[in-house]
Amino acid sequence: MADIGILNEGALHAALKQDYLGDNGRAEVPFGGFVADVVRDGVIYEVQTSSFSGLGRKMQSLADLGPVVLIHPIAKAKYLLRIQDVDTGEFTRRRSPKHGALVHILRELVYLPSLLSHPNFAVEVVLTEEEEVQTYDPKARRGRGGWRRKGRHLLSIVERYRLHCADELWAFAEQELPEEFTTNDLALSMGQPKALAQQLAYCLRHMQAIEVCGKTGNALNYRRVASSA
Numbered sequence: 001m002a003d004i005g006i007l008n009e010g011a012l013h014a015a016l017k018q019d020y021l022g023d024n025g026r027a028e029v030p031f032g033g034f035v036a037d038v039v040r041d042g043v044i045y046e047v048q049t050s051s052f053s054g055l056g057r058k059m060q061s062l063a064d065l066g067p068v069v070l071i072h073p074i075a076k077a078k079y080l081l082r083i084q085d086v087d088t089g090e091f092t093r094r095r096s097p098k099h100g101a102l103v104h105i106l107r108e109l110v111y112l113p114s115l116l117s118h119p120n121f122a123v124e125v126v127l128t129e130e131e132e133v134q135t136y137d138p139k140a141r142r143g144r145g146g147w148r149r150k151g152r153h154l155l156s157i158v159e160r161y162r163l164h165c166a167d168e169l170w171a172f173a174e175q176e177l178p179e180e181f182t183t184n185d186l187a188l189s190m191g192q193p194k195a196l197a198q199q200l201a202y203c204l205r206h207m208q209a210i211e212v213c214g215k216t217g218n219a220l221n222y223r224r225v226a227s228s229a
Contacts, residue, residue, distance in 0.1 A: 013049045015154035016071060016126065020045040032065045034058050043067045049152065052111035059112060063121040069162070072108060074100035076127040076158050082134045082147060093131075102127065102161050103172050103192055106199040109163075113206030122164035129155040166209035172200055182219040 017037050021027055025040035038045040044062055048055060048070060055070070062068045078096040105125045115121045131153040140146035163169065173189040181189075187197035201222060204210045214221040 010151075012073060012128075012130065012152040012154050013047050016047045016049070016073060017045075019157065020047070020071065032061055034062060036062065043069060045069050045071055047071045049073055052108040054111075056112055056115070059115055059121065060118070063115065063118045065120075067120050068122070070112075070121070070123045071126060072105060072123060073126045073128045073130070073154075074102070074104055075130040075132075075152075076100050077129045079129075079131045079155070080134060081131055082136070083150075084136070096132075100127065103190065103196060105163070106169075106172070106196050106203065109169075109203050110199050113203045116164060116166070116169070116203070117207045122162050125161045125163065127158040127160070129158060131155055166204060166207045169200060169203060169207075170209070172196075180213055180221045180223050182216055182221060184219065186222075 017027065020038045020040065022040055025038045025045075027038055029036045029039045029044075031039065031044060036044045037047045044066065046059070046062070046068065049072070052070075052072075059068060059070060075096075076099060078098065078100075079093055080096050081091055081093045084090040084092060102125055105123065109116070109123065112123075116123065132149055133151045133153070134147040135150050137146060137148045140148055172192075173186060174191060175189040177185055177189050183194055183197045183201050186201060187194045190197055190200070201210065205212075205222070209225055210222045211225055212220050213223045
């Protein structure tokens with residue numbers, strides 16, 4: 001286990017950036033008025049460990065200039081390291097019951113709903129094994145106290161998945177859909193909560209892969225656009 005003192009908010013980002021640098025990449029490269037995390041073999045790799053909110057302008061501008069891959073880690077397995085006493089360094093460590101999955105990238109893609117249609121743009125999801133460092137804050141949760149995340153540390157890379165078109169998002173719908181469907185139908189097809197189905201529908205609609213064709217009660221009906229198949 002790494003020294004607790006070096007585990008800060010940027011540790012995960014730094015580890016992933018180093019991984020994508022490889023042997024011949026360049027880091028922190030000025031590019032089109034922005035600074036790219038990594039440029040390797042003519043491709044820009046941008047690491048984003050938090051929300052995609054606010055990234056649209058930068059990603060659009062970079063993709064207009066050349067190939068861009070936006071890297072995003074999702075913890076398939078996570079260990080929680082809780083520092084009980086900052087003076088003594090006393091801590092506990094346990095495995096989190098929560099497990100991230102590829103489909104959870106939809107929570108971020110809603111911030112860039114049209115960019116996957118850009119020929120130069122892709123998102124690479126890195127499923128990881130991580131360690132999350134937490135400290136206790138008595139003022140958290142409206143003064144009732146709680147644990148605050150202080151940093152994420154990469155333990156290993158489990159798998160990588162690259163997404164760059166609507167067909168790859170359709171893969172989240174594992175069961176056949178009716179010709180006209182609602183987000184309830186989509187959730188059943190995905191085997192996921194309705195919120196994720198709504199996010200998938202939002203992305204597909206902005207990618208012009210589905211269109212609204214009516215309503216069932218208060219729910220919109222969708223159908224696939226033939227040209228996206």
